Amino acid sequence: MQDPFVRIEGVSKLFGAFQAVRDVNLTVGKGEIFALLGGSGCGKTTLLRMLAGFEEPSAGRIFLDGQDMTGVPPWERPVHMMFQSYALFPHMSVEKNVAYGLKHERMTKAEREERVRAMLDLVQLTQFAHRKPHQISGGQRQRVALARALARQPKLLLLDEPLAALDKKLREQTQFELMSIQERTGVTFIVVTHDQEEAMTLADRIAVMDKGQVRQSGTPTDIYEYPNSRFVAGFIGSITSFDGRVTAVEGEVSRVDVPGLGTEIVARSVAGAASGQAVTVALRPEKVTLTRDRLEGPNAIAGEIKDIAYFGKDSLYRVTLPSGQLIAVHGVNAKRAEAGRPDWHDKVWLSFDPAAAILLTE
Amino acid sequence: MRRRPIFLISVLCFGFAFFYIPILSMIVYSFNGSRLATVWGGFSTKWYVSLFSNRQVGAALLLSLKIALISATMATILGTMAGIALARFRRFKGRLFFSGMVTAPLIMPDVITGISSLMLFILMAEWIGWPATRGFTTITLAHITFSMVYVTTIVQSRLISAERDIEEAAMDLGSKPWQVLWDITLPVIFPAILSGWLLAFTISLDEVVITSFTTGPGNTTLPLLIWSKVKLGVTPDINALATIIVLVVGIGVVIAGWLMNRAEKQRDRDARLAYRANE
Numbered sequence: 261m262q263d264p265f266v267r268i269e270g271v272s273k274l275f276g277a278f279q280a281v282r283d284v285n286l287t288v289g290k291g292e293i294f295a296l297l298g299g300s301g302c303g304k305t306t307l308l309r310m311l312a313g314f315e316e317p318s319a320g321r322i323f324l325d326g327q328d329m330t331g332v333p334p335w336e337r338p339v340h341m342m343f344q345s346y347a348l349f350p351h352m353s354v355e356k357n358v359a360y361g362l363k364h365e366r367m368t369k370a371e372r373e374e375r376v377r378a379m380l381d382l383v384q385l386t387q388f389a390h391r392k393p394h395q396i397s398g399g400q401r402q403r404v405a406l407a408r409a410l411a412r413q414p415k416l417l418l419l420d421e422p423l424a425a426l427d428k429k430l431r432e433q434t435q436f437e438l439m440s441i442q443e444r445t446g447v448t449f450i451v452v453t454h455d456q457e458e459a460m461t462l463a464d465r466i467a468v469m470d471k472g473q474v475r476q477s478g479t480p481t482d483i484y485e486y487p488n489s490r491f492v493a494g495f496i497g498s499i500t501s502f503d504g505r506v507t508a509v510e511g512e513v514s515r516v517d518v519p520g521l522g523t524e525i526v527a528r529s530v531a532g533a534a535s536g537q538a539v540t541v542a543l544r545p546e547k548v549t550l551t552r553d554r555l556e557g558p559n560a561i562a563g564e565i566k567d568i569a570y571f572g573k574d575s576l577y578r579v580t581l582p583s584g585q586l587i588a589v590h591g592v593n594a595k596r597a598e599a600g601r602p603d604w605h606d607k608v609w610l611s612f613d614p615a616a617a618i619l620l621t622e
Numbered sequence: 623m624r625r626r627p628i629f630l631i632s633v634l635c636f637g638f639a640f641f642y643i644p645i646l647s648m649i650v651y652s653f654n655g656s657r658l659a660t661v662w663g664g665f666s667t668k669w670y671v672s673l674f675s676n677r678q679v680g681a682a683l684l685l686s687l688k689i690a691l692i693s694a695t696m697a698t699i700l701g702t703m704a705g706i707a708l709a710r711f712r713r714f715k716g717r718l719f720f721s722g723m724v725t726a727p728l729i730m731p732d733v734i735t736g737i738s739s740l741m742l743f744i745l746m747a748e749w750i751g752w753p754a755t756r757g758f759t760t761i762t763l764a765h766i767t768f769s770m771v772y773v774t775t776i777v778q779s780r781l782i783s784a785e786r787d788i789e790e791a792a793m794d795l796g797s798k799p800w801q802v803l804w805d806i807t808l809p810v811i812f813p814a815i816l817s818g819w820l821l822a823f824t825i826s827l828d829e830v831v832i833t834s835f836t837t838g839p840g841n842t843t844l845p846l847l848i849w850s851k852v853k854l855g856v857t858p859d860i861n862a863l864a865t866i867i868v869l870v871v872g873i874g875v876v877i878a879g880w881l882m883n884r885a886e887k888q889r890d891r892d893a894r895l896a897y898r899a900n901e
Binding site: 312313314333334335336339340341343345347348349350351360361364392394395408409412 | 785787788790791792793794795796797798805806809810889892893895
């Protein structure tokens with residue numbers, strides 16, 4: 261990535277004594293969909309509002325396309341926002357809502373009408389142009405908000421929980437619509453969301469935030485497969501974690517002693533994990549293989565099935581380990597039931613590749 | 623099980639009777655043929671005829687309407703500005719003090735407001751020579767002062783419940799704050815401003831105490847006229863005048879209610895349609 265399109269440099273925000281955002285450094289490339297992911301109160305919305313210009317950073321600076329945004333009021337920023345509540349103007353028709361930002365553009369009436377038409381076309385709302393916001397459905401309102409924010413062709417579009425107010429079915433459909441609109445317009449998107457699945461599907465890159473800080477940023481794969489902390493590993497997807505101590509580092513792999521497990525775990529080495537150090541080994545349910553007989557390989561733990569949640573195409577097993585700890589294991593039901601799948605209270609073996617075990621020092 | 627409805631109905635009847643018997647008796651007596659308010663002298667409309675030929679009443683009505691129109695309009699402009707300032711400005715120094723000051727006149731006795739207005743007008747006339755005489759100008763100023771508070775309160779509470787988002791959205795789309803105020807805030811809170819104006823108008827129209835302090839010779843508003851006439855005994859033409867006022871106000875309330883009800887029903891229908899279209 262050459263010169264970053266959006267650069268957030270050491271940005272902090274204080275509300276009185278409360279630090280909403282602390283020392284955030286991020287870059288977003290042109291044309292990227294970037295997601296700020298985190299629970300409520302993690303500072304993601306505050307960061308978004310600073311990008312829009314509604315809040316001024318207490319410290320640090322934000323650059324957009326090489327230009328310092330400090331002190332630039334919201335109405336002068338080439339940044340538009342799609343609000344979580346959509347914030348449509350209730351006294352204006354759909355068409356007027358979309359046209360509102362254009363009155364500040366130097367363009368003829370015909371050009372303006374053409375742009376509004378193109379925008380309504382883009383979100384497939386042409387037939388509702390003359391309706392008022394309260395006369396259309398929630399999904400349609402969301403699209404009006406999107407069209408309105410895109411009408412002035414912003415350099416950067418901010419989306420605050422764009423899908424949160426929609427029901428599940430509509431959400432999936434809208435997700436793909438958003439992505440295709442982003443592709444067609446080429447506008448850089450920054451999306452705030454608390455929904456990890458939404459972030460994973462929508463975004464090219466994700467920043468996971470907690471307590472005002474960015475805990476990790478990277479592609480969805482990076483964050484899922486190589487989380488850098490217990491927080492990130494637990495926030496994205498589900499994990500079972502084992503606390504232990506590194507006994508030996510042997511190049512590619514490290515040996516970890518986990519008390520009570522009855523065996524050591526061999527995991528892929530990470531930088532910063534030296535012999536004798538306390539670490540956490542995190543395992544994703546789908547990376548563990550569950551068998552009746554012990555498989556050949558470095559990691560094999562004995563256990564007993566406590567619970568089975570059968571979903572049809574797959575099942576989730578909860579297995580009790582010798583230490584008493586429960587581990588979640590995901591199994592795909594590739595064969596029919598009569599093939600003899602593990603059952604309640606069966607003694608089983610769990611095995612996994614050293615590369616699948618995530619070693620966390622933080 | 624049957625007792626409760628009876629109890630409720632009797633309470634309701636009693637309440638209504640309490641409110642409306644005085645008004646009804648006034649309306650009935652406005653058609654009294656006798657000069658004496660307490661003696662029934664047969665049905666007659668002569669008091670209405672004498673009322674309409676009475677120039678004094680006409681002049682007083684006109685003055686009252688003029689004062690109510692101007693003071694309500696001015697109070698709405700000033701009150702809306704104060705309401706917006708109180709609801710939208712971020713914490714500024716002395717905000718609590720300021721909002722307390724704005725609402726204090728709501729509970730201030732009219733006599734105090736009246737006397738203090740009078741004192742101010744006398745002092746101003748002495749120092750800067752304006753207002754030279756008391757009358758239309760001073761009454762209007764006094765009315766603006768106290769009715770502004772009502773507008774401020776209504777506008778402020780409407781703005782607090784309004785979504786801040788839509789103002790931010792307009793700002794985000796390139797509008798400077800004053801444009802946002804004009805394009806978005808004012809149209810959205812217009813119903814509140816209108817009801818503030820109506821309230822200011824009605825309060826001004828029937829104000830007696832403050833008006834009597836701030837009026838001068840020859841400037842009699844309708845409430846003052848009624849008041850001074852009643853001091854000499856209730857005459858049937860006052861009953862007739864009051865009946866007309868009740869009628870006009872009643873019709874106004876019914877029309878406003880009907881319009882609001884219709885708008886609400888339309889809204890409901892629209893929402894239902896939109897919901898069904900979404901299915």
